[in-house]
Amino acid sequence: MDDMRVAPLFRMEGVSKRYGGVRALEDARLDCSRGRIHAVLGENGAGKSTLIKIMAGVVQPDSGTMQLAGRPVVFRNPAAATAAGIVCIFQELSLLPDLTVADNIAIANPPRRYGLIDRRAQRRLAEAALARAGAEDIHPLAPVKDLPLSRRQMVEIAKALAQDPKILILDEATSALTAADVAKVFAVLKQLREDGLAIVYISHRMHEIAELADDCTVYRNGGFVATFAAGTKSDEAIVEMIIGREYKSVFPPKPAAKPLGPPALAITELSWAGQLKSISLAIRPGEVVGLGGLDGQGQRELLLALFGVLVGVTGKVEVGGKPVAVASPRAAKANAVGMALIPEDRKTEGLMLPMSVRDNLSFAALERFQQFGLIDRQREAAEIGEVIKLLQIRCDGTDGPVAALSGGNQQKIVIGKWLMTKPEIILLNDPTRGIDVGTKQELYQLLRRLADQGAAILFYSTDYDELIGCCDRVLVLYDGAIARVLEGGEITERNLVASALNLPAAHRHGVPLASVAQAPA
Amino acid sequence: MLAGIVKRVDPAVLAVFACIVLLLLGGSLYSRNFLSPEYLLQQLNVAAFLGIIASGVMLVVLLGHIDLSMPWVVTIGGMMSTAAAGWGDLGAALAIPFGIVCGLAVGLINGLGVAFLRVPSMIFTLGMNAIAQGLMVLHTSGFAPQDHATRTMHLIAVERSILGIPNALWIWAVVGAAVVILLKRTAFGRRVYAIGNRERAVYLSGVDARRVVVACFAVAGACSAFAGVLLAGYSTKAYQAMGDPYLLPVIAAVVLGGTSILGGRGTYLGTVAGVTLITLLQSILSVVQMPEAGRQITYGALIVAMLLFYGRERLQH
Numbered sequence: 001m002d003d004m005r006v007a008p009l010f011r012m013e014g015v016s017k018r019y020g021g022v023r024a025l026e027d028a029r030l031d032c033s034r035g036r037i038h039a040v041l042g043e044n045g046a047g048k049s050t051l052i053k054i055m056a057g058v059v060q061p062d063s064g065t066m067q068l069a070g071r072p073v074v075f076r077n078p079a080a081a082t083a084a085g086i087v088c089i090f091q092e093l094s095l096l097p098d099l100t101v102a103d104n105i106a107i108a109n110p111p112r113r114y115g116l117i118d119r120r121a122q123r124r125l126a127e128a129a130l131a132r133a134g135a136e137d138i139h140p141l142a143p144v145k146d147l148p149l150s151r152r153q154m155v156e157i158a159k160a161l162a163q164d165p166k167i168l169i170l171d172e173a174t175s176a177l178t179a180a181d182v183a184k185v186f187a188v189l190k191q192l193r194e195d196g197l198a199i200v201y202i203s204h205r206m207h208e209i210a211e212l213a214d215d216c217t218v219y220r221n222g223g224f225v226a227t228f229a230a231g232t233k234s235d236e237a238i239v240e241m242i243i244g245r246e247y248k249s250v251f252p253p254k255p256a257a258k259p260l261g262p263p264a265l266a267i268t269e270l271s272w273a274g275q276l277k278s279i280s281l282a283i284r285p286g287e288v289v290g291l292g293g294l295d296g297q298g299q300r301e302l303l304l305a306l307f308g309v310l311v312g313v314t315g316k317v318e319v320g321g322k323p324v325a326v327a328s329p330r331a332a333k334a335n336a337v338g339m340a341l342i343p344e345d346r347k348t349e350g351l352m353l354p355m356s357v358r359d360n361l362s363f364a365a366l367e368r369f370q371q372f373g374l375i376d377r378q379r380e381a382a383e384i385g386e387v388i389k390l391l392q393i394r395c396d397g398t399d400g401p402v403a404a405l406s407g408g409n410q411q412k413i414v415i416g417k418w419l420m421t422k423p424e425i426i427l428l429n430d431p432t433r434g435i436d437v438g439t440k441q442e443l444y445q446l447l448r449r450l451a452d453q454g455a456a457i458l459f460y461s462t463d464y465d466e467l468i469g470c471c472d473r474v475l476v477l478y479d480g481a482i483a484r485v486l487e488g489g490e491i492t493e494r495n496l497v498a499s500a501l502n503l504p505a506a507h508r509h510g511v512p513l514a515s516v517a518q519a520p521a
Numbered sequence: 522m523l524a525g526i527v528k529r530v531d532p533a534v535l536a537v538f539a540c541i542v543l544l545l546l547g548g549s550l551y552s553r554n555f556l557s558p559e560y561l562l563q564q565l566n567v568a569a570f571l572g573i574i575a576s577g578v579m580l581v582v583l584l585g586h587i588d589l590s591m592p593w594v595v596t597i598g599g600m601m602s603t604a605a606a607g608w609g610d611l612g613a614a615l616a617i618p619f620g621i622v623c624g625l626a627v628g629l630i631n632g633l634g635v636a637f638l639r640v641p642s643m644i645f646t647l648g649m650n651a652i653a654q655g656l657m658v659l660h661t662s663g664f665a666p667q668d669h670a671t672r673t674m675h676l677i678a679v680e681r682s683i684l685g686i687p688n689a690l691w692i693w694a695v696v697g698a699a700v701v702i703l704l705k706r707t708a709f710g711r712r713v714y715a716i717g718n719r720e721r722a723v724y725l726s727g728v729d730a731r732r733v734v735v736a737c738f739a740v741a742g743a744c745s746a747f748a749g750v751l752l753a754g755y756s757t758k759a760y761q762a763m764g765d766p767y768l769l770p771v772i773a774a775v776v777l778g779g780t781s782i783l784g785g786r787g788t789y790l791g792t793v794a795g796v797t798l799i800t801l802l803q804s805i806l807s808v809v810q811m812p813e814a815g816r817q818i819t820y821g822a823l824i825v826a827m828l829l830f831y832g833r834e835r836l837q838h
Contacts, residue, residue, distance in 0.1 A: 309725070333727030341725065349725050352718035354785060359711055364726040366708035374706045417726070 007070055008033045009198045010167055015064030017050050023222045024050040028064065030217060032167055032198040037189065039213035039230070040202045041242055047222040048202050052169050056088035057081035082108065085166030089156050089173045097145035102126035104144055105159045129162035134184040150181050157185065168192065169200040174208065186212060206235055220244050250441050251469030252448045259286035262321055264456035265425045270315035275301050277481040283456040288447055290471030291460040293500045298480035299460040300344060303427045307341040308332045319425065333364065333421060340423035342414055342431045350414035351402050358384055358398035360413050365420035387416040392442065408439030426450060428459045432466060444470050464496050476500055530790065533779040537794040544801050551809065562687060568800035569693035570748045571770055572793065576700045577744030579775045579792045580737040585717045585784025586642035588741045590631055591771060593653035594624045595764025598749025600657055602674065603759040607667025616671050620750040621743050627653055628742020632735030657761060674754030689751055696744065701789045713737060717784025769820050774799045777823065
């Protein structure tokens with residue numbers, strides 16, 4: 001086996017990929033060896049996804065070489081990579097919801113008899129794959145759409161194993177799983193490692209890396225940073241490698257004095273469809289209030305309910321002391337309410353990608369530029385210019401499509417679009433996902449500046465560090481209700497995690513946080 | 522100056538204009554009449570009907586929807602206006618607006634069905650087309666309604682009152698100018714494109730997309746009916762299924778003109794080019810005595826070829 005260590009099973013060298021003018025990956029390197037788990041670390045946008053898409057044949061590199069067992073290989077499509085034994089479990093679920101579990105597991109190459117699918121053989125195959133993935137509890141003939149998200153992810157893993165891979169790639173494969181499932185998946189991965197598979201594991205969670213990885217490689221801004229054996233570097237050192245600078249200086253200072261005065265937004269006993277349970281909160285002008293907790297505890301629903309997207313919301317909402325009924329985003333935007341929502345997915349919810357920077361930026365505020373039914377283009381251009389300057393949006397004029405901009409600049413356009421409506425209450429739904437560190441930092445400063453100018457800000461983030469660094473107060477949600485309110489010095493990672501799990505304060509120290517925490521350390 | 526304009530125009534639209542020129546030059550080899558002003562004005566007169574329908578249909582296509590009720594809304598426009606003309610002097614005076622309002626009503630129902638009931642426009646408008654057909658059959662069956670166009674309808678469809686240019690062409694110019702201003706200079710126009718690109722983002726921007734959708738379908742209904750009124754004036758009478766031959770040419774003209782069938786992209790200039798090209802093609806195919814079957818195959822092939830072209834372009838992004 002020693003010579004296998006010397007010559008890795010898979011080697012990637014000098015691989016580069018550009019999308020238009022954007023460098024997604026440059027001079028990438030990666031070695032994978034049999035019987036080892038190789039963790040790839042990096043922020044969103046660091047190039048990890050592009051790297052594995054190239055490995056899996058989804059994307060063609062512009063340059064560079066790949067070798068499998070010492071021989072150069074080129075994958076023109078995912079099928080070619082699968083045939084060579086490289087199987088990928090992607091972040092986005094790839095199952096067809098209307099087919100059964102067995103159909104999905106065998107979809108690439110179902111067992112056939114006389115040209116027709118042999119259902120019995122397919123079922124046996126699915127059962128074997130599910131057993132190998134440690135998910136015997138899933139019935140092979142159940143339709144995928146009836147399974148909860150965590151079960152679907154297990155089917156996804158079984159589907160990958162059914163293709164008998166030599167190299168298995170997992171891209172954030174555990175982000176949708178419950179703690180018990182994560183433990184199971186880890187056991188399966190360790191078994192697969194024993195079986196001699198090479199595993200590439202991508203995750204944002206440091207403790208997962210610590211538990212699983214044999215080797216680690218860090219990427220940053222599309223470039224290779226370092227490869228090292230697991231356990232040879234401290235967590236702090238790794239985090240600094242990932243973000244490329246010292247960690248402390250990212251957030252602007254919080255104001256010493258608490259803002260006083262009546263709340264800009266007050267809600268009482270807000271409930272919705274069993275997913276929001278009697279939530280009450282008040283935000284004063286000048287406050288940045290965070291929403292914390294594990295993913296999917298009702299944070300998104302709360303923002304959408306406030307913004308008038310959800311139907312059947314009960315409870316009282318007061319803006320500036322007056323009760324309001326917000327039945328649609330249009331009502332939320334109206335002057336009497338003055339709300340803005342930075343949505344979760346900027347590409348499908350925030351932007352019209354093929355349309356110009358100008359059309360996108362002024363879109364929510366078009367009413368203001370109308371004169372005799374026509375758009376006053378001069379005034380529009382002037383205000384757009386101001387927003388571009390304020391947010392330091394890097395774009396070549398305002399006529400080009402938003403699709404050509406980087407993720408960070410796209411996100412700035414979504415925010416700029418809403419700043420043009422001059423909102424007094426700003427709701428943000430995980431706004432820093434998939435944007436680079438520099439832009440994140442600008443965003444944190446912008447939030448504070450907006451608050452200082454009198455905006456009331458409600459900010460949901462899946463990144464605990466952001467909550468700690470940005471917020472004056474954090475409401476931790478658990479199962480659709482506020483589990484705990486953390487204020488000032490109480491906002492620590494430990495408190496956030498403990499409240500997210502809704503642990504009573506007394507037992508907090510006895511729990512092995514690292515095994516269940518959902519946020520990157 | 523000219524180079525600057527050319528640079529700003531979608532290359533696909535330029536290609537269509539090039540086709541128009543080629544078609545005329547090719548036709549002139551066959552007969553010198555193809556380049557005579559009289560022939561061209563005659564063609565533009567006919568193109569105006571197609572162009573007015575296409576103006577409304579284009580709005581709907583920009584939204585990412587389609588209006589398949591167009592053929593019988595055209596018929597409604599023609600038959601209702603001539604029917605009104607039979608109701609005495611007041612009816613004759615209101616014949617044209619009455620025809621248009623009937624089409625607008627059908628368009629309004631289309632819009633409400635698509636925007637509020639969320640029925641896919643392809644199904645809903647197809648259903649409305651059938652209903653419109655049934656209503657018109659009902660209208661003519663029990664008694665023989667008046668089907669002759671009024672003097673005014675004939676005047677605006679055929680005659681040349683100003684500068685020797687057909688009145689129908691002036692009307693198309695006015696409708697076209699209104700659509701251009703609507704699309705380029707108003708918030709409504711921006712929203713039309715935005716809905717075609719990403720309706721969810723429009724909704725989350727605090728804009729009621731449903732109103733825009735309803736309005737576009739209503740305008741499309743009104744445009745189709747107006748064209749029906751003009752067609753009745755042109756042929757002096759309204760008759761069953763008079764709009765049927767227009768469905769394919771209209772959609773072909775809009776798509777040929779570079780409007781994405783998926784919505785969100787397209788210019789009115791392109792639609793003008795598409796309408797002109799289709800009209801010339803029709804004329805030339807009939808002059809060279811291509812049989813109806815060959816004509817249909819040519820339209821179909823053209824649409825498919827252009828869709829192929831746009832599909833490719835999208836993949837490169």
